[in-house]
Amino acid sequence: MALYYKIAMLICAGQVFLLALVINNSLMKRTGFPLILNQEILELPLGITVFFFNILVIFAVKNLYFSSKEAEQNKIDRLKMEQLEKQYELHRQHKHDFKNHLNVIAGLARKNDHERLLDYLSNYINHLEKDIPAFKTGLKEMDILLYAKSAEAHSKGVEF
Numbered sequence: 001m002a003l004y005y006k007i008a009m010l011i012c013a014g015q016v017f018l019l020a021l022v023i024n025n026s027l028m029k030r031t032g033f034p035l036i037l038n039q040e041i042l043e044l045p046l047g048i049t050v051f052f053f054n055i056l057v058i059f060a061v062k063n064l065y066f067s068s069k070e071a072e073q074n075k076i077d078r079l080k081m082e083q084l085e086k087q088y089e090l091h092r093q094h095k096h097d098f099k100n101h102l103n104v105i106a107g108l109a110r111k112n113d114h115e116r117l118l119d120y121l122s123n124y125i126n127h128l129e130k131d132i133p134a135f136k137t138g139l140k141e142m143d144i145l146l147y148a149k150s151a152e153a154h155s156k157g158v159e160f
Contacts, residue, residue: 004067008060015053022046087148 022043101124108117135146153159 004060004063008057008064011053011056011060015050015057018046018050018053022050083145083148086152087144090148090151 025043104120105117108120135143135150137143137146
């Protein structure tokens, strides 16, 4: 993208220089001052060159627009990828935690300690309902993002 900026700047600078030269020469001709370009034949090629520089500027600006749009899309894709990686880590952590909860539940069930088992399950269900809210915005990506941020805030002790 930096190359497009440099090309556009060079084209614009050349265009401005040539345009100033043509306009200045035209004004000097009208007022009777000595001409910068002594030959009027050079004015036509300079005018045509300025016209083509205008066309080149249009293409350079178009390329700048598309390359900046592509760079913005790449940035969004990179942020999505980072968020997916965080989601994967969060999923792994929850899977690990869930496995531990199941081990505790299985251990309490093997001991036939039904009262502690029911208390543990009740506390775990309350924990799921209160501490990790479910989001239903209508956009799956937004729900996941809000859930991730909520879980991250909860893990840091921040109210969300």
